[in-house]
Amino acid sequence: MSTTPVPAFATSFWGDADKGLDxxxxxxxxxxxxxxxVAALFKERAAIEEEFGKRLAKLAKAFTTQEEIGTxxxxxxxxxxxxxxxxxxxxxxxxxxxxxxxxxxxxFLATQAVVxxxxxxxxxxxxxxxxxxxxxAQKAKARYVSKCQEVNQLSVPxxxxxxxxxxxxxxxxxxxxxxxxxxxxxxMSCIERLGAAHTHWEEDYRVACTEFQKLEEDRIDYLRxxxxxxxxxxxxxxxxxxxxxxxxxxxLEKCVVTKDIAIFIDSSxxxxxxxxxxxxxxxxxGTSERAAATTLPRAYTTGSDETRxxxxxxxxxxxxxxxxxxxxxxxxxxxxxxxxxxxxxxxxFKKNGVSSSTTSSGGASPAAAVGxxxxxxxxxxxxxxxxxFVYNPFDFSEDQPxxxxxxxxxxxxxxxxxxxxxxxxxxxxxxxxxxxxxWEGIITEQDKKRKGLFPSNFVEKI
Numbered sequence: 001m002s003t004t005p006v007p008a009f010a011t012s013f014w015g016d017a018d019k020g021l022d023x024x025x026x027x028x029x030x031x032x033x034x035x036x037x038v039a040a041l042f043k044e045r046a047a048i049e050e051e052f053g054k055r056l057a058k059l060a061k062a063f064t065t066q067e068e069i070g071t072x073x074x075x076x077x078x079x080x081x082x083x084x085x086x087x088x089x090x091x092x093x094x095x096x097x098x099x100x101x102x103x104x105x106x107x108f109l110a111t112q113a114v115v116x117x118x119x120x121x122x123x124x125x126x127x128x129x130x131x132x133x134x135x136x137a138q139k140a141k142a143r144y145v146s147k148c149q150e151v152n153q154l155s156v157p158x159x160x161x162x163x164x165x166x167x168x169x170x171x172x173x174x175x176x177x178x179x180x181x182x183x184x185x186x187x188m189s190c191i192e193r194l195g196a197a198h199t200h201w202e203e204d205y206r207v208a209c210t211e212f213q214k215l216e217e218d219r220i221d222y223l224r225x226x227x228x229x230x231x232x233x234x235x236x237x238x239x240x241x242x243x244x245x246x247x248x249x250x251x252l253e254k255c256v257v258t259k260d261i262a263i264f265i266d267s268s269x270x271x272x273x274x275x276x277x278x279x280x281x282x283x284x285x286g287t288s289e290r291a292a293a294t295t296l297p298r299a300y301t302t303g304s305d306e307t308r309x310x311x312x313x314x315x316x317x318x319x320x321x322x323x324x325x326x327x328x329x330x331x332x333x334x335x336x337x338x339x340x341x342x343x344x345x346x347x348x349f350k351k352n353g354v355s356s357s358t359t360s361s362g363g364a365s366p367a368a369a370v371g372x373x374x375x376x377x378x379x380x381x382x383x384x385x386x387x388x389f390v391y392n393p394f395d396f397s398e399d400q401p402x403x404x405x406x407x408x409x410x411x412x413x414x415x416x417x418x419x420x421x422x423x424x425x426x427x428x429x430x431x432x433x434x435x436x437x438x439w440e441g442i443i444t445e446q447d448k449k450r451k452g453l454f455p456s457n458f459v460e461k462i
Contacts, residue, residue, distance in 0.1 A: 008213060020205075021208075028212060028215065035112070046095075046098045049091070050095075053093075057084065060080055070263040074254070086244055093237050101233075105226055120208070126201035126204045127201055136193075137190035144184050151173065151180050154169065394451075405428065408423060409458055420443055428459065
């Protein structure tokens, strides 16, 4: 049974012009570059694994589960632990790649480079020597051929030459023959030396071809083994990551939503009774029913003894509401159909003929009962009562001129029948000003004009 001969470098890279050596050296250089690329790959992969491991460790350290409870807390704790485990695994893989792959491949590359360079230098030196011998032999051949041609020319018979010239011709012929014989010997000597140089070159080149083939075989086999080891190392990491993910999935299967909700309720429940909302209590009636503004008895003063309350800070807080008139309503009654400069009415109501600063039994007023004495000054001036007066917002003359106009700065919601509800930006003509800080103006409500009081510090003149 015949066997196919194994291809060999020593029998495949000959030919003219020594092209075989160029092909082999080119292949050796390419192999060196590929090996260097593989070493660089291992180095970079190790750096990536190390960086990834450090980032995973940092992530695991920053990840906190202290605010979680129940079964989800257990799963999150496992995720944190698996992150730490994965970080250590990646750092170990980086170290393993450096020790088992990167460094050995770099050492292998350096070892092959030494052998390759030695054989290359030997063959290159032999090749240069052979080339020099070839050049010398070609020159010797050229001289030998030239003299032989000269001898042939001088050997042609010339019977018509004078005796003296014939003698000179014969001397030239003999000299040329001697030179040709000497050139022949030199030519033969160059050929012999060229043959010896060629033999040495052939032997060294054959050895170099054999060594180059061995280097290439070793390189391919070595890189195959290192890449196999690389795949095993990475697959180990992949298996570890897969097992880690499987443990996380198993933990999440044990995570029960209802159980975690029950744990939170058991540990943090604040009760089952719903608190009642704050109820409205009227200041004057003490119930949720609001007193009618038109039926309340009113106190008023006239002359210089009058004591009034100006709108306080609670009325100019920018919120657009005023609670002032819940406990004191200030207004004016004009003379003869609401003319400007009417008599001023006080800001405190009376009940049963007694000032609102005290009750009929001499006890504390409602304002004092709710702690409002700091906001409402005590009224000490003498007042007179007109329980029959009813404020009519439509009692004014259409021709009555306005003193000036004002622009509303803050929304104001009326708290009594005689007050106006104002919107921010609204323009209001003023028909009366009072010393207590309340002004009287005219607005249109539901397509009908009416007059009423409003706090002056809620507006600005224009």
